[in-house]
Amino acid sequence: DVKVTQSSRYLVKRTGEKVFLECVQDMDHENMFWYRQDPGLGLRLIYFSYDVKMKEKGDIPEGYSVSREKKERFSLILESASTNQTSMYLCASSSPNLYGYTFGSGTRLTVV
């Protein structure tokens, strides 16, 4: 089975901290995505990557950055966490020749 693993299910961080959310997939997928999910807003794309060291901004990239040094790992970085970044973060991966996406189980981040 394709697996996408997010390192933490729950995370509590302080305002101003630098936060790393890690995502690892084991199926050699080219594309990886970070979404945030908020009630009433659905999932919104933060950043995505279609190759190692390649990244593209999604719809809401402000306050975030990403890193993809290896094909299997895609990290989301909150440079200076703020309370409005309290949310559920979902990582996904896919391959161009597949229509399906595989999601991780999500990280619920609370910034206090």
Add this chain to the structure above:
Amino acid sequence: AQKITQTQPGMFVQEKEAVTLDCTYDTSDPSYGLFWYKQPSSGEMIFLIYQGSYDQQNATEGRYSLNFQKARKSANLVISASQLGDSAMYFCAMRETMDSSYKLIFGSGTRLLVRP
């Protein structure tokens, strides 16, 4: 403009009855794909069903079927014989083929509660 619209924030259905979750979309790309995902309270996104814009038949997967009306730009999910385990958030999503990023655009979701 919102590309995926789910107008039902929440719905109830009696166990064993059928339920329809609405989804409308907007795109100028003639080739696109439509997806439905289920998200239980545990948080994981579970793929349910896929419909390609050129597919002639409506997609079906077990108790799930997609009522695809291309001219109306709607892609409603029909769940037959609801079960208690169907209680979850449901998201409609679209991928446009012209968009080489292969990203999914999601609606705001519908929370379904199945009553015993």
